[in-house]
Amino acid sequence: MNEDDTIGLEARLPDQEYYRPPPKFVGQANGTDPDIYERFEDFPDGFSEYAELLTWDERWDETFDGSDPPFFEWFVGGSLNASVNCVDRHLEERKNQAALIWEGEGGEARTITYQDLYRQVNEMAAVLREVGVEEDDVVTLHLPMVPALPITMLACARIGAVHSVVFAGFSANALADRLVDADSDVLVSIDGYYRRGEWLDHKAKADEAIDTEETAVETALLWSRHDDLHEGVELTGDDPYVLVDDVLAEKQGAHVEPVARDAEDPLFLMYTSGTTGKPKGCQHRTGGYLAYAAGTSKYVLDIKTTDTYWCAADIGWITGHSYIVYGPLALGTTSVMYEGTPDYPDRSRLWEIAERYDVDIFHTSPTAIRQFMKWGEEHLAGYDFDFRHLTTVGEPIQPEAWQWYYDHVGDEDAVIVDTWWQTETGGHLITNLPALEDMKPGSAGRPCPGIEPALYEDDGTEIEAASGRAGNLVIERPWPGMLQTVYGDDDRFIDEYWRRFSDTDSDDWRDWVYKTGDGAVHGQDGYYRVLGRLDDVMNVSGHRLGTMELESAVAEVEAIAEAAVVAREDRERGHVPDVYVVLRDGVEGSDDVRKQVIASVEDEIGAFARPDRVLFVSALPKTRSGKIMRRVLENISNKEDLGDTTTLRDPSVPDQIREQVQTNG
Numbered sequence: 001m002n003e004d005d006t007i008g009l010e011a012r013l014p015d016q017e018y019y020r021p022p023p024k025f026v027g028q029a030n031g032t033d034p035d036i037y038e039r040f041e042d043f044p045d046g047f048s049e050y051a052e053l054l055t056w057d058e059r060w061d062e063t064f065d066g067s068d069p070p071f072f073e074w075f076v077g078g079s080l081n082a083s084v085n086c087v088d089r090h091l092e093e094r095k096n097q098a099a100l101i102w103e104g105e106g107g108e109a110r111t112i113t114y115q116d117l118y119r120q121v122n123e124m125a126a127v128l129r130e131v132g133v134e135e136d137d138v139v140t141l142h143l144p145m146v147p148a149l150p151i152t153m154l155a156c157a158r159i160g161a162v163h164s165v166v167f168a169g170f171s172a173n174a175l176a177d178r179l180v181d182a183d184s185d186v187l188v189s190i191d192g193y194y195r196r197g198e199w200l201d202h203k204a205k206a207d208e209a210i211d212t213e214e215t216a217v218e219t220a221l222l223w224s225r226h227d228d229l230h231e232g233v234e235l236t237g238d239d240p241y242v243l244v245d246d247v248l249a250e251k252q253g254a255h256v257e258p259v260a261r262d263a264e265d266p267l268f269l270m271y272t273s274g275t276t277g278k279p280k281g282c283q284h285r286t287g288g289y290l291a292y293a294a295g296t297s298k299y300v301l302d303i304k305t306t307d308t309y310w311c312a313a314d315i316g317w318i319t320g321h322s323y324i325v326y327g328p329l330a331l332g333t334t335s336v337m338y339e340g341t342p343d344y345p346d347r348s349r350l351w352e353i354a355e356r357y358d359v360d361i362f363h364t365s366p367t368a369i370r371q372f373m374k375w376g377e378e379h380l381a382g383y384d385f386d387f388r389h390l391t392t393v394g395e396p397i398q399p400e401a402w403q404w405y406y407d408h409v410g411d412e413d414a415v416i417v418d419t420w421w422q423t424e425t426g427g428h429l430i431t432n433l434p435a436l437e438d439m440k441p442g443s444a445g446r447p448c449p450g451i452e453p454a455l456y457e458d459d460g461t462e463i464e465a466a467s468g469r470a471g472n473l474v475i476e477r478p479w480p481g482m483l484q485t486v487y488g489d490d491d492r493f494i495d496e497y498w499r500r501f502s503d504t505d506s507d508d509w510r511d512w513v514y515k516t517g518d519g520a521v522h523g524q525d526g527y528y529r530v531l532g533r534l535d536d537v538m539n540v541s542g543h544r545l546g547t548m549e550l551e552s553a554v555a556e557v558e559a560i561a562e563a564a565v566v567a568r569e570d571r572e573r574g575h576v577p578d579v580y581v582v583l584r585d586g587v588e589g590s591d592d593v594r595k596q597v598i599a600s601v602e603d604e605i606g607a608f609a610r611p612d613r614v615l616f617v618s619a620l621p622k623t624r625s626g627k628i629m630r631r632v633l634e635n636i637s638n639k640e641d642l643g644d645t646t647t648l649r650d651p652s653v654p655d656q657i658r659e660q661v662q663t664n665g
């Protein structure tokens with residue numbers, strides 16, 4: 001980490017006060033025994049407590065096998081099925097309890113009991129079988145927030161197929177890349193869905209992805225959104241489509257025997273952005289992942305079967321996988337799912353839903369909280385909701401936003417857990433167990449039971465614990481929720497996460513250290529304050545984007561000779577991408593070129609990745625060896641000091657850029 005950045009970051013962090021969890025929360029919490037931390041210090045066996053929350057076909061023989069680092073194994077010899085754990089095993093006690101409460105954007109509502117879910121998952125599993133999906137096949141799902149999404153995920157899990165869910169906002173090109181990388185020949189999509197009252201034709205993206213030369217989709221299962229306006233699609237024999245409804249009609253009441261999966265068999269892939277242009281397929285195992293998602297849902301989210309729990313994220317990202325689908329359903333609770341945006345038809349939408357279903361636990365992101373703050377507390381007024389527990393995830397939360405959440409959403413009477421984790425980690429790693437620790441706005445808090453974070457200098461030396469100094473956040477000991485590998489690319493798995501701080505020659509797992517890519521401070525109180533990414537990954541409104549992916553999208557535009565993308569701090573969205581562009585000789589910077597750049601990003605990645613500003617400059621800052629110094633651009637974007645520029649080939653470039661940005665930004 002750059003010395004100047006470190007000092008700058010620390011200076012901006014004022015001391016914060018603590019908030020006690022309300023006694024009435026503590027009195028009912030799942031995790032009130034402080035011994036939990038000590039129990040989990042018994043590595044690796046402590047983690048078996050999480051595995052005990054699940055129903056196993058075959059119990060494991062060995063909790064952890066670290067003999068081939070970093071390819072760790074968990075609950076070795078055990079076997080289980082994730083759909084059985086999330087559905088079947090709840091039937092005896094709560095088949096008529098809602099498993100999912102779904103609310104469509106336009107106000108349609110559907111309650112899916114555990115019995116309904118059982119029936120629908122089985123029928124969909126039969127559909128998958130019917131079209132030839134076999135155990136270990138990768139099935140790609142490109143579905144919005146409709147019940148078809150969790151149903152298809154669980155149906156895959158039932159037959160031992162590996163799902164790869166691609167967030168619905170991703171473009172056809174991004175979908176195609178992920179199909180190709182996963183060598184996936186089955187796509188599950190839907191005709192369309194609603195966004196702010198508008199019908200989005202989602203099949204168009206599937207059409208385009210299928211037509212992409214490199215993809216080899218043999219079967220495209222198409223769900224129908226079904227509502228008063230859309231009766232469902234008619235297919236005119238266009239291969240490779242199959243209407244889910246048609247096959248489902250033949251599979252009514254089907255029972256599909258769940259496949260016992262080895263604990264180490266993969267459950268799913270989740271693509272995420274890294275430091276190269278190519279997204280990585282994080283591969284998650286069945287046993288360890290599910291145990292970790294269930295355990296953290298129990299102790300961090302305090303979920304009970306009697307709760308109505310609402311995580312207002314999208315299932316298309318890891319948050320939704322772990323904390324809308326797998327964790328909550330494994331615990332047999334009621335999980336709410338909402339299709340639309342928080343401001344449709346008006347800015348009270350979420351609070352109206354919270355009141356209607358009497359939601360107990362609510363989960364959202366700092367970006368959303370900043371937006372609610374901006375809209376004003378009047379939109380919450382008059383709604384009778386009463387949360388006992390609030391969560392935030394995805395970005396560091398500013399103390400002011402935390403305070404607003406606490407005062408206006410929590411009514412000064414709920415706990416807030418700030419959960420730090422990543423797509424790769426499967427579940428929370430740093431966050432307080434809410435009944436055991438005081439809250440501190442802006443700090444994620446203490447490590448979860450059994451998790452051993454540390455801070456390292458750039459040169460790999462460990463920074464003293466609780467020193468209050470910033471460093472590279474690493475995790476020194478394996479945990480069951482961690483990714484198994486990068487799909488199809490073990491070398492990249494080692495390069496991205498392990499090489500930097502591990503002794504990669506060693507076959508002792510203790511010499512292997514997981515690099516998170518984040519910077520953090522470990523305070524004297526033992527709380528971690530996560531500062532943000534230190535690598536070429538940015539966090540836009542809680543969505544992870546790779547600098548290189550954005551740059552290669554921009555480079556598709558004919559008029560552009562060279563481009564660099566950096567993150568600019570934004571009050572509302574956390575960070576936004578700024579694109580610095582050098583045009584080809586003879587081309588003039590114009591609004592038309594700007595539009596082309598934005599269109600290209602939407603086309604290659606998706607509208608959620610839109611750059612905020614496109615800035616025309618005559619040259620990019622480069623080192624003598626020709627490497628672009630993005631840090632210099634980042635400092636320009638954020639109106640900060642330039643830092644050390646002695647390695648620049650042409651030291652006058654930053655000043656030129658500053659001037660050009662002022663005139664065309």
Ligand code: WT7
Pocket residue numbers: 272318319392393394395396397418419420421422423424444516517518530531532533539542543544
């Ligand atoms: C990155 C992971 C898994 C959650 C959804 C995002 C940032 C995540 C926090 C937090 C500060 C956070 C980190 C991390 N991040 N949670 N509570 N406080 N930063 O998952 O897309 O894999 O992104 O999000 O920078 O590395 P993701």
